[in-house]
Amino acid sequence: MEALVAIAIGVMTAVGLYLTLRLRTFPVILGLTMLSYAVNVFLFSSGRLVQNRAPIIGTGETYTDPLPQALVLTAIVISFGMTAVIMIMAIGGFLESGHDRVNMSGRDQDDGGPEAGAADGDAAGEGRA
Amino acid sequence: MMGHWIIAPVVLPAFMAGLMVTAMRNDLLLKRVMGVTSIVLLNAIALALLWSASTHGPQVYFLGDWPAPFGIVLVLDRLSAMMVMLLAALALAVVLYAIGSGWDAKGAHFHPLLQFLLMGIGGAFLTGDAFNLFVFFEILLIASYGLMIHGGGSERTRAGLQYVAFNLIGSSLFLFALALTYSVTGTLNIADLAQKLPDLPEGDAALLRVTAVLLILVFAIKGALVPLQFWLPGTYANAPGVVAAMFAVMTKVGAYATLRFGAMVFPPDLPATGTLLHALILPAGLVTLVVGAVGVLGASTLPRLVAFGGIASMGTAFTAIGAFTPATTSAALYYILHSTLATAAMFLVADLVIRRRAHARLTETAPPIAQSGLISALYMAAAIAMAGMPPLSGFLGKLLILDAFRDQAPLVWSVILVYSFLMILGYARAGSSLFWKPSAMEAQPDERAPEGLAFTATFGLLAGLVALTLLAGPVTVWLGITADSLYAPQDYIAANRLGEGG
Numbered sequence: 001m002e003a004l005v006a007i008a009i010g011v012m013t014a015v016g017l018y019l020t021l022r023l024r025t026f027p028v029i030l031g032l033t034m035l036s037y038a039v040n041v042f043l044f045s046s047g048r049l050v051q052n053r054a055p056i057i058g059t060g061e062t063y064t065d066p067l068p069q070a071l072v073l074t075a076i077v078i079s080f081g082m083t084a085v086i087m088i089m090a091i092g093g094f095l096e097s098g099h100d101r102v103n104m105s106g107r108d109q110d111d112g113g114p115e116a117g118a119a120d121g122d123a124a125g126e127g128r129a
Numbered sequence: 130m131m132g133h134w135i136i137a138p139v140v141l142p143a144f145m146a147g148l149m150v151t152a153m154r155n156d157l158l159l160k161r162v163m164g165v166t167s168i169v170l171l172n173a174i175a176l177a178l179l180w181s182a183s184t185h186g187p188q189v190y191f192l193g194d195w196p197a198p199f200g201i202v203l204v205l206d207r208l209s210a211m212m213v214m215l216l217a218a219l220a221l222a223v224v225l226y227a228i229g230s231g232w233d234a235k236g237a238h239f240h241p242l243l244q245f246l247l248m249g250i251g252g253a254f255l256t257g258d259a260f261n262l263f264v265f266f267e268i269l270l271i272a273s274y275g276l277m278i279h280g281g282g283s284e285r286t287r288a289g290l291q292y293v294a295f296n297l298i299g300s301s302l303f304l305f306a307l308a309l310t311y312s313v314t315g316t317l318n319i320a321d322l323a324q325k326l327p328d329l330p331e332g333d334a335a336l337l338r339v340t341a342v343l344l345i346l347v348f349a350i351k352g353a354l355v356p357l358q359f360w361l362p363g364t365y366a367n368a369p370g371v372v373a374a375m376f377a378v379m380t381k382v383g384a385y386a387t388l389r390f391g392a393m394v395f396p397p398d399l400p401a402t403g404t405l406l407h408a409l410i411l412p413a414g415l416v417t418l419v420v421g422a423v424g425v426l427g428a429s430t431l432p433r434l435v436a437f438g439g440i441a442s443m444g445t446a447f448t449a450i451g452a453f454t455p456a457t458t459s460a461a462l463y464y465i466l467h468s469t470l471a472t473a474a475m476f477l478v479a480d481l482v483i484r485r486r487a488h489a490r491l492t493e494t495a496p497p498i499a500q501s502g503l504i505s506a507l508y509m510a511a512a513i514a515m516a517g518m519p520p521l522s523g524f525l526g527k528l529l530i531l532d533a534f535r536d537q538a539p540l541v542w543s544v545i546l547v548y549s550f551l552m553i554l555g556y557a558r559a560g561s562s563l564f565w566k567p568s569a570m571e572a573q574p575d576e577r578a579p580e581g582l583a584f585t586a587t588f589g590l591l592a593g594l595v596a597l598t599l600l601a602g603p604v605t606v607w608l609g610i611t612a613d614s615l616y617a618p619q620d621y622i623a624a625n626r627l628g629e630g631g
Contacts, residue, residue: 016301020294028294029294032301035298036297038301039301042304042305043307045308046308046311046312047312048312067311068308068311071307071308078264078300082267082271082300085271085293086294089278089289092278092286093283093287093289093290096283097283097287102290104288
């Protein structure tokens with residue numbers, strides 16, 4: 001079981017990292033979600049993997065550690081909320097700029113991609129004033 | 130003793146924010162009054178906590194009265210009290226500036242979000258539990274996401290998206306680190322960790338080293354340490370100026386957490402990690418300095434210039450923290466106090482300039498701005514503070530750091546001195562193109578309100594720097610005791626009363 005869980009965490013992390021490095025926001029968000037799945041399972045297994053035991057002392061000969069379950073519950077709630085926030089921001093960014101590229105555009109950005117400047121024109125950098 | 134007041138810096142902003150969102154949604158005036166009231170109260174509480182922490186030593190608040198390490202604790206010691214005080218003082222200047230400049234009217238929820246940010250940062254400073262630190266990190270981040278895109282605009286939203294994505298990866302790393310910590314030690318209470326780690330079996334040392342490095346990576350993301358600083362210039366330059374000023378204390382959360390964990394949980398005399406953190410942070414801090422200085426020289430707009438100045442100041446702070454000795458830590462704390470106020474003042478000045486100038490670019494001249502004389506004087510004072518020149522506290526901070534690094538003088542001294550020179554050059558060049566070159570052009574008539582409150586807030590931050598300079602003697606003595614207590618955490622551990630619960 002340990003090997004199976006470890007492989008699952010590893011695969012999810014790898015997929016998450018790969019997707020996070022994409023250039024469009026949607027795959028990036030999927031990747032972040034994948035990473036949070038991986039970390040949740042990892043967090044869950046930090047209390048050691050035990051089968052068929054209640055997280056309560058006194059119900060059986062042994063028990064499973066209840067703390068990681070509480071931690072992972074907190075982590076799930078937080079990552080769920082964060083995914084909702086970044087989703088809303090991605091939609092907002094898409095609606096305002098008309099595309100969902102991750103990299104910045106305009107002359108304000110020193111390290112933007114080669115095609116980024118052409119897409120939005122110079123006016124975008126001056127929106128601040 | 131402070132009793133229940135220890136949790137007040139968390140509960141008060143949370144309550145005020147909830148009240149503002151539900152009861153006074155559409156009333157800007159009422160929100161302003163409540164926001165300022167809350168922050169003034171926060172200042173009073175922080176002052177009382179500071180006094181109590183320096184006279185009575187570390188004190189613990191057990192949430193729900195659950196004994197540590199099973200329940201969550203908040204720990205008030207000198208370091209956390211000092212950081213909460215710094216946060217409250219900065220928040221006062223920021224909220225006054227936001228009201229004076231009208232920034233808070235440009236979006237719906239500036240004041241509630243600011244209160245949530247205060248709650249998150251204050252909680253992160255006070256908590257004595259590593260997982261609770263993660264929770265407060267998330268609270269401050271989610272509030273900062275909202276503040277970052279306050280006022281809207283396509284560039285700002287997209288910069289905000291990068292910021293959120295970067296920090297979500299950081300949060301995942303933090304959770305990995307916490308899970309590792311728990312699986313190795315079986316506890317997440319900071320005092321309990323400090324107590325248990327020295328007795329850990331030899332076989333767990335490798336896992337512990339991975340944990341330490343992962344944790345420091347997370348804090349380095351927050352503190353914008355090279356090579357994890359890429360999120361900062363884009364975020365700070367695109368955020369509203371007043372929000373960027375508030376964010377000046379957010380990078381310090383990273384520095385604070387690094388110090389807390391590096392000095393107390395993974396101290397240099399812990400056999401498993403040894404000088405590992407020292408070997409990682411010190412060079413990274415020096416490289417951060419160089420990157421910041423080069424960025425200041427090469428920045429194309431004023432907000433980016435200030436953002437790179439902020440990176441350089443974090444580099445200075447991390448260089449001093451990375452040595453992990455009481456003397457350097459004391460110098461680092463003084464520099465953290467100074468650089469938070471100085472960076473915030475510089476962002477406010479940059480915002481004053483940008484909102485009056487035709488465009489933000491430094492490479493092309495624009496007609497002279499309104500109130501040019503006053504703003505250029507403010508710019509000069511803030512630039513002197515940022516570059517670390519006498520007579521302001523930046524000079525004293527750097528002097529303390531240089532003095533603490535006498536034994537590594539060739540490397541550290543040369544980097545810090547050269548970078549200071551580059552900073553002076555960058556700020557002087559930007560200042561001349563902002564304020565001197567336009568004098569040949571026709572001034573434009575200005576129909577803007579005088580914004581007295583905004584100037585008061587900026588002057589307030591500079592007054593804080595002057596006070597820090599004048600009171601440098603007593604402050605450094607106090608910080609010296611604080612730094613010593615970090616490396617001898619017996620009182621901190623004893624305050625948690627670890628043995629009594631189990």
